[in-house]
Amino acid sequence: MTLLTNKTLTKAGSSATDAGLHDAPDPSVAAAAIDTADSVDLAGDAYRALLEMIQLGRLSMDKPLQERSLAATLGISRTPLREAMSRLIGGGFAVRTARGQLVVKEPVLRQYLEIFQIRVLLEAEAAACAATRLDEQRARAVMAEVQALLATGSSSIEENHRVDNLVHDTIAAASGNPMLAQLIHDLRIKARCFDQNGTPELFEPGCREHIAILQAIVERNPEAASEAMRQHLDTVRVGLVARHTRL
Numbered sequence: 001m002t003l004l005t006n007k008t009l010t011k012a013g014s015s016a017t018d019a020g021l022h023d024a025p026d027p028s029v030a031a032a033a034i035d036t037a038d039s040v041d042l043a044g045d046a047y048r049a050l051l052e053m054i055q056l057g058r059l060s061m062d063k064p065l066q067e068r069s070l071a072a073t074l075g076i077s078r079t080p081l082r083e084a085m086s087r088l089i090g091g092g093f094a095v096r097t098a099r100g101q102l103v104v105k106e107p108v109l110r111q112y113l114e115i116f117q118i119r120v121l122l123e124a125e126a127a128a129c130a131a132t133r134l135d136e137q138r139a140r141a142v143m144a145e146v147q148a149l150l151a152t153g154s155s156s157i158e159e160n161h162r163v164d165n166l167v168h169d170t171i172a173a174a175s176g177n178p179m180l181a182q183l184i185h186d187l188r189i190k191a192r193c194f195d196q197n198g199t200p201e202l203f204e205p206g207c208r209e210h211i212a213i214l215q216a217i218v219e220r221n222p223e224a225a226s227e228a229m230r231q232h233l234d235t236v237r238v239g240l241v242a243r244h245t246r247l
Contacts, residue, residue: 042076046084049074054093054104055192056157064101065094091186093193107193109244115191116237120230122184123168126175127213127229128222134174136218142170143214150207160203161192167210171217171229202239209235 050070053059071081085102088094095105107115130139149155149163168188172181209232216224 042080043083043087046074046076046080047087050084050088051093051189055189056161059104061104061106064097064103092190104193107190109241112191112240113237115187116233119184119187119191120233122180122187123172123233124226124229126172126177126180126184127217128226129176130171130174131217131220131222131225133176134171134217138170138174139214139217142166143211143218146207146210146214150204150211154200154203164206164210167214171213174217201243202236205235206232 050059059065065085067078067081067085071078074081085094089096089102093105094102096102145163145166149159165188169181169185172184175181209228213225213228213232216228
């Protein structure tokens with residue numbers, strides 16, 4: 001996984017023009033502008049990559065995060081990686097131990113239940129809004145992805161993760177409220193971090209519940225879409241709690 005991207009002097013030139021410098025830009029100024037922009041972009045890319053790795057269980061909760069190996073894996077220097085790690089701490093996804101080591105934060109069951117209580121409120125509302133806003137063809141396309149996944153009978157964690165994100169992120173985005181969509185996205189990441197390996201027994205019920213939500217949206221039925229989302233999230237919550245209380 002490599003995050004490095006090539007930048008041009010266009011960004012630096014635009015910055016100089018905006019500042020009123022219409023002559024040829026000072027090369028040192030241009031270089032500094034590019035370095036700053038690259039660092040910001042790479043830190044953001046690294047942060048998103050780290051979150052993905054946490055959700056897929058590639059970053060264990062019981063082992064310190066190693067800067068050297070992560071920088072090599074992501075193909076970046078330690079400077080943007082450290083910024084990304086700071087964002088993990090700020091977002092509540094990682095903590096410093098007493099020895100100063102950074103580890104993925106392990107949520108407790110109470111926190112998970114609190115997250116789901118909020119998710120039900122927000123995602124049920126988003127589903128109702130999506131039933132009046134989401135393009136029918138788009139809804140059917142997402143439904144086809146779920147049906148294809150269901151037809152396989154099982155799939156990889158990565159593919160399940162991709163389709164699950166597709167369903168929930170599409171619905172959240174269709175709410176027409178960017179802040180609501182971002183809150184839902186962030187809460188879903190935190191919930192997934194609680195159960196990195198997923199709950200296999202919920203694969204088929206989850207797919208069918210996703211289809212029911214999308215069908216209600218296609219039929220332009222806000223109440224049915226909202227209720228289907230509530231039922232889906234309740235199934236996930238009950239299943240995961242039952243699994244963890246058995247551990």
